[in-house]
Amino acid sequence: MNPEELYGSCMEARDELAYFMRRLYERGLTTCSGGNLSVRIGEEHIVITPSALDKGRITGGQIGLLTLEGKNLTPHLAASIEARMHIRVYEARPDIRAIVHAHPVTATSFAAMTVDINTKLTAEAYTVLGVPAKAPYALMGTEDLADRAAEAVKGADVVILENHGILTVGPTLLAAFDRLEVLEAAAKMTILSTLMRGMSPINGERIAELDEWMAARK
Numbered sequence: 001m002n003p004e005e006l007y008g009s010c011m012e013a014r015d016e017l018a019y020f021m022r023r024l025y026e027r028g029l030t031t032c033s034g035g036n037l038s039v040r041i042g043e044e045h046i047v048i049t050p051s052a053l054d055k056g057r058i059t060g061g062q063i064g065l066l067t068l069e070g071k072n073l074t075p076h077l078a079a080s081i082e083a084r085m086h087i088r089v090y091e092a093r094p095d096i097r098a099i100v101h102a103h104p105v106t107a108t109s110f111a112a113m114t115v116d117i118n119t120k121l122t123a124e125a126y127t128v129l130g131v132p133a134k135a136p137y138a139l140m141g142t143e144d145l146a147d148r149a150a151e152a153v154k155g156a157d158v159v160i161l162e163n164h165g166i167l168t169v170g171p172t173l174l175a176a177f178d179r180l181e182v183l184e185a186a187a188k189m190t191i192l193s194t195l196m197r198g199m200s201p202i203n204g205e206r207i208a209e210l211d212e213w214m215a216a217r218k
Contacts (some may be wrong), residue, residue: 003073007065010041019175021049024102025056029184032056035102036080040090044068046087050077073166081141088150091168098173100180103165106187107180110161117183118190119142120201125178125186126210128179130159131160140164 001009021037038048042210048214049055050064056166068087072079080086086099103167110117119129133156152159158179159176160166166183170176193199202210 003065005178006041006045007074007147009094010045010047010065011060013039013041014047014063016173017047017049018058020100020173021055021058024100024178027125027181029104030055033207035100036082037101037173038080039098039172040097042066045073046086046090046102048083050074051080052078053192073115077162082145084141084143085146085149088146089153089167091154092150092154093169094191096169096176097171098176099167099169100173100176101165101167102180104180104184104187106191107160107184110166110190110198112163113188117160117187117213118193118199118201119183120207121186121189121199122155123206125182125189125201126207127214128182129158129186130156132156133163134160135167137162137164139213151194177212179215 001190007068017039024035025032035055036049040046044067046066047100048066049058053062055204066083068090070084070087079114082101082165089099099153107117117132119125119131133152135148135152138148149161153159153169157169161167166180168176168179170179
């Protein structure tokens with residue numbers, strides 16, 4: 001199948017990607033120029049949001065197609081500055097099919113602090129997010145950032161990119177989006193419970209119970 005035929009065959013995936021990008025913007029989870037989403041197509045390609053387009057109005061016809069070697073098969077669309085990071089994450093985690101990278105204000109604030117987002121305040125947050133990993137700072141769009149994100153994601157489905165933003169992964173785009181949204185809620189709960197001085201996270205026995213519950217569902 002040539003690139004044009006392949007691009008046409010993944011229209012549904014491109015439309016879904018554009019929908020979730022608009023949804024991120026509408027929910028205030030990213031800016032019109034920030035963030036990037038991708039979905040793996042087969043074993044050799046990804047569709048990914050491009051650079052230099054209004055993310056609040058993006059359509060499926062504006063979604064790019066790349067090989068996992070980084071070749072842009074839609075040269076009329078500028079490849080995302082973070083395309084290399086997406087590719088490296090897929091290489092590190094062959095089990096995942098979708099990536100969401102964005103800059104939700106509350107969660108990203110924790111990327112600029114030494115304080116952690118507490119994902120053990122509710123059962124939902126813990127079961128959806130686990131314990132987020134942290135990737136040390138690296139300049140955006142660089143091989144260093146791609147390598148650090150890929151290393152961090154080996155042990156977590158949520159990565160806090162230091163002084164940058166958030167990266168979430170999943171078996172579907174919905175799962176990756178859900179993790180970003182739940183993380184933003186967990187970040188808000190962390191701040192509110194700290195301010196109210198009444199934080200009461202789930203204890204060790206209940207965490208163990210949740211771990212068993214999640215293991216049984218796999």
